Amino acid sequence: xxxxxNVRKSYREPSGARLPILDIEHxxxxxxxxxxxxxxxxxxxxxxxxxxxxxxxxxDGRILIGGHDITAMAEVARDRYRARSIGYVFQTFNLxxxxxxxxxxxLGMTFTGQKADPRRAAQWLENLGLGARLxxxxxxLSVGEQQRVSVARALVNRPLLLLADEPTANVDTGHxxxxxxxxxxxCQHENIAMLLVTHSPEVASQFERVEQLEQVNRIKxxxxxx
Amino acid sequence: xxxxxLASLLTGLSMALGVALMILVIVIHDVTVDQLDTDAQGYxxxxxxxxxxxxxxxxxxxxxxxxxxxxxxxxxxxxxxGPFAQYVEAAIPYCLGDSYQxxxxxxxxxxxxxxxxxxxxxxxxxDGTPKHYTFQAGRNFQTDHFFEAxxxxxxxxxxxxxxxxxxxxxxxxxxxxxxxxxxxxVGILDPTGTANDRALFINIEGFYLLAGHALSAAPAAAxxxxxxxGPPAAxxxxxxxxxxxxxxxxxxxxxxxxxxHPVPEExxxxxxxxxxxxxxxxxxxxxxxxxxxxxRIAQAIAPAAVVTRLKETIVGPVRMVLLILTVLIVIxxxxxxxxxxxxxxxxxxxxxxxxxxxxxxRTAVMSIILVESILLALLGGVTGVLLGHTILALAAPxxxxxxxxxxxxxxxxxxEVLLIPGLMAFAALVGFLPALTxxxxxxxxxxxx
Ligand SMILES: Nc1ncnc2c1ncn2[C@@H]1O[C@H](COP(=O)(O)OP(=O)(O)OP(=O)(O)O)[C@@H](O)[C@H]1O
Ligand SMILES: [Mg+2]
Numbered sequence: 172x173x174x175x176x177n178v179r180k181s182y183r184e185p186s187g188a189r190l191p192i193l194d195i196e197h198x199x200x201x202x203x204x205x206x207x208x209x210x211x212x213x214x215x216x217x218x219x220x221x222x223x224x225x226x227x228x229x230x231d232g233r234i235l236i237g238g239h240d241i242t243a244m245a246e247v248a249r250d251r252y253r254a255r256s257i258g259y260v261f262q263t264f265n266l267x268x269x270x271x272x273x274x275x276x277x278l279g280m281t282f283t284g285q286k287a288d289p290r291r292a293a294q295w296l297e298n299l300g301l302g303a304r305l306x307x308x309x310x311x312l313s314v315g316e317q318q319r320v321s322v323a324r325a326l327v328n329r330p331l332l333l334l335a336d337e338p339t340a341n342v343d344t345g346h347x348x349x350x351x352x353x354x355x356x357x358c359q360h361e362n363i364a365m366l367l368v369t370h371s372p373e374v375a376s377q378f379e380r381v382e383q384l385e386q387v388n389r390i391k392x393x394x395x396x397x
Numbered sequence: 398x399x400x401x402x403l404a405s406l407l408t409g410l411s412m413a414l415g416v417a418l419m420i421l422v423i424v425i426h427d428v429t430v431d432q433l434d435t436d437a438q439g440y441x442x443x444x445x446x447x448x449x450x451x452x453x454x455x456x457x458x459x460x461x462x463x464x465x466x467x468x469x470x471x472x473x474x475x476x477x478x479g480p481f482a483q484y485v486e487a488a489i490p491y492c493l494g495d496s497y498q499x500x501x502x503x504x505x506x507x508x509x510x511x512x513x514x515x516x517x518x519x520x521x522x523x524d525g526t527p528k529h530y531t532f533q534a535g536r537n538f539q540t541d542h543f544f545e546a547x548x549x550x551x552x553x554x555x556x557x558x559x560x561x562x563x564x565x566x567x568x569x570x571x572x573x574x575x576x577x578x579x580x581x582x583v584g585i586l587d588p589t590g591t592a593n594d595r596a597l598f599i600n601i602e603g604f605y606l607l608a609g610h611a612l613s614a615a616p617a618a619a620x621x622x623x624x625x626x627g628p629p630a631a632x633x634x635x636x637x638x639x640x641x642x643x644x645x646x647x648x649x650x651x652x653x654x655x656x657x658h659p660v661p662e663e664x665x666x667x668x669x670x671x672x673x674x675x676x677x678x679x680x681x682x683x684x685x686x687x688x689x690x691x692x693r694i695a696q697a698i699a700p701a702a703v704v705t706r707l708k709e710t711i712v713g714p715v716r717m718v719l720l721i722l723t724v725l726i727v728i729x730x731x732x733x734x735x736x737x738x739x740x741x742x743x744x745x746x747x748x749x750x751x752x753x754x755x756x757x758x759r760t761a762v763m764s765i766i767l768v769e770s771i772l773l774a775l776l777g778g779v780t781g782v783l784l785g786h787t788i789l790a791l792a793a794p795x796x797x798x799x800x801x802x803x804x805x806x807x808x809x810x811x812x813e814v815l816l817i818p819g820l821m822a823f824a825a826l827v828g829f830l831p832a833l834t835x836x837x838x839x840x841x842x843x844x845x846x
Binding site for chain 2: 217218221224226227246247250251253254255259261265266267269278279281282283324
């Protein structure tokens with residue numbers, strides 16, 4: 172389902188020198204598989220997710236999602252592919268403050284090239300226990316509710332792959348478990364593969380497969396090395 | 398967020414004001430030119446006393462400003478049965494200098510002959526056929542009914558006078574003079590769209606009988622021969638009147654007014670004459686004979702030429718300057734749209750990055766910014782058009798009484814149709830810079846913020 176081959180990513184320093192972040196020879200996920208990615212801060216986890224989402228271009232290598240090589244796609248096609256096939260949940264939720272919960276979820280459907288379906292968006296919010304919160308703006312929602320809205324937005328298109336970048340870093344431990352359960356359940360139900368980044372050992376311990384970025388990544392680097 | 402809405406509204410408002418000013422300039426200019434073009438039609442020449450030709454046209458055609466010095470009645474007779482008659486189809490005398498005050502506005506009273514409404518057209522249709530005066534009520538006045546009057550459509554509506562009503566003109570056009578004898582309204586004209594809509598026309602015979610309008614018998618007779626030789630002696634500003642007021646024998650006037658005998662011709666003067674020639678050569682011949690002839694009493698001018706010159710030398714350049722100013726205002730408003738959107742780009746880059754992460758393409762987020770800019774300009778533009786026309790409607794009464802130009806709320810100009818698309822194109826141009834910023838947003842970096 173997801174396959175990385177010889178992916179290299181580096182950032183250009185202000186000085187002009189290249190700062191290598193990722194060099195992954197092989198990394199794969201099967202359909203519906205749920206994997207946790209751990210690693211030291213600054214190790215390149217967010218960078219990897221951005222590469223998988225096609226938000227950042229890689230220097231080299233191939234990224235196949237559902238059999239399509241997104242590194243070979245034109246940008247417009249990659250945008251479209253991202254809209255349809257990838258759900259992204261962020262540490263800071265990234266809801267648009269001017270829109271209601273329902274509109275934020277609808278926004279997730281807007282760029283797929285298909286008609287946005289308000290009933291399906293509302294259904295997802297209801298499933299996540301936000302049936303009474305459809306018309307609320309993010310600022311009127313609790314942090315846990317906001318995260319559930321962003322989960323609904325990520326899953327409403329039934330993507331192939333869900334990327335979750337520390338989705339529980341801003342939530343207390345009680346809510347943390349709720350959100351993890353929610354994500355796992357929804358992905359299982361819809362057969363969505365999930366790659367979840369977390370620093371929490373409690374969360375990581377619940378997954379069958381836990382990957383350390385340092386193990387996959389040939390560039391060994393930690394905060395002190397910077 | 399709310400702050401941004403306020404900023405956007407203010408920007409839209411500045412655009413609206415610029416557009417409103419532009420509308421005012423465009424519409425007032427168009428209406429003025431229209432009025433200038435339509436009013437001086439139906440006759441070839443205006444003959445009047447020596448003086449500024451612009452003043453002659455203004456006072457005779459547009460009923461604005463002060464009339465020139467009068468010319469002797471004998472000069473008018475030259476057009477009726479004298480040497481000029483062979484070229485002339487119709488010659489209509491005008492005696493100016495009286496007014497009528499009603500409803501806070503002042504209307505000019507013109508002494509003339511019934512021929513004005515029968516022998517002369519007030520304009521021509523697109524196919525070239527002449528438009529003749531028609532009456533919405535009553536009839537034309539009759540030469541031998543001295544104290545009859547006909548009103549223009551607007552004058553009738555504003556004064557409230559109806560057929561059968563009577564009114565007393567006031568001496569002088571300042572509106573503070575003595576009150577005259579009564580005239581009876583016998584007819585009301587249909588609207589013509591010319592300045593004549595705002596005038597009251599009285600029988601010239603009645604005009605001469607009014608106190609102060611006829612020269613006294615003796616000095617007039619004495620002056621009569623001299624008029625052939627040189628210009629009239631006294632330099633008066635007002636119609637036949639002020640000069641006559643001094644010389645007139647009171648007894649004469651009283652008896653004339655009472656008995657209603659026509660005033661002898663040597664005691665009469667006219668302010669101007671509208672001349673309709675028989676053919677196209679008439680105006681040229683008369684121009685030669687009157688303006689370059691030996692008797693230098695009067696001048697003959699072609700109103701169309703004066704109006705054209707007026708448009709070219711004054712109205713056009715003034716409009717150009719005003720238009721340039723308003724265009725600058727609109728450009729400044731457009732730049733403020735640019736600044737307002739550009740300033741908000743940094744706080745928006747996050748939203749833009751989120752949309753990109755949800756699958757929006759670069760061109761999609763770019764067009765969102767462009768659409769915002771265009772909507773803002775459109776909002777400002779439409780508000781400006783409405784505002785401009787509202788100002789026009791509010792200012793219409795005072796413009797009408799001061800300049801004699803009738804404006805309506807929905808007085809549209811074809812140039813306005815171009816204004817809105819032009820504005821939108823301009824907004825797209827202005828929005829392009831912030832839109833480009835949106836296009837270039839680094840998604841990964843902006844998401845992290
Ligand atoms: N746009 C960028 N330009 C240059 N360097 C960058 C850029 N984005 C990230 N980096 C650098 O790349 C490295 C990896 O960053 P990344 O955000 O992927 O780490 P991470 O593993 O997600 O860390 P954390 O656990 O703290 O979120 C960091 O050293 C960071 O400074
Ligand atoms: Mg990170």
